[in-house]
Amino acid sequence: MESSLSYPIGRFEQRVGASTEDRAACIRSIRELPAALRAAVSGLSRERLDTPYRDGGWTVRQVVHHLADSHMNAFARFKLALTQDTPRITPYDQDAWAALPDGRSADVEASLSLIEGLHARWVLLLEDLREEAWTRAMDHPERGRISLDYTLQLYAWHCRHHVAHVTGLRQRKGW
Secondary structure (H helix, E strand, O other): OHHHHHOOOOOOOOOOOOOHHHHHHHHHHHHHHHHHHHHHHOOOOHHHHOOEOOOOOOEHHHHHHHHHHHHHHHHHHHHHHHHOOOOEOOOOOHHHHHHOHHHHHOOHHHHHHHHHHHHHHHHHHHHOOOHHHHHOEEEEOOOEEEEHHHHHHHHHHHHHHHHHHHHHHHHHHOO
């Protein structure tokens, strides 16, 4: 049961040889995140926003702020990979970021608004990429060479993964 709470849509699995249609579906997930996340947290009280989605997990509030943090990094990484030859990126400790004061207590509206603007820009960038751009890559110190094709798939999954954390909690709690 714990695995389904941690990975409510399953673990990420890359589709090797992704098609144009696969990429379009991934871009759609990125486009739809702002509305889906806003709907997932709509009407939640401060107490409910501060409820962990599972034992030992982040609170709903931290999930929202994590999405903003993570996707800001992803957008910047995309742009680096598009403008530099296999740039070495800097990882960050997502748990440490979630534990910072803004991650623990900031109003979720700040991150919801940020995600709306960020995703609008990100989708514009993604929809205009030529086929050969998807092979461009970045060098992750822990994961090695990562293509933009892989990264797109990962973040499309990431959108659905975290929305499912919130909607799953709401369903289990009857909120």
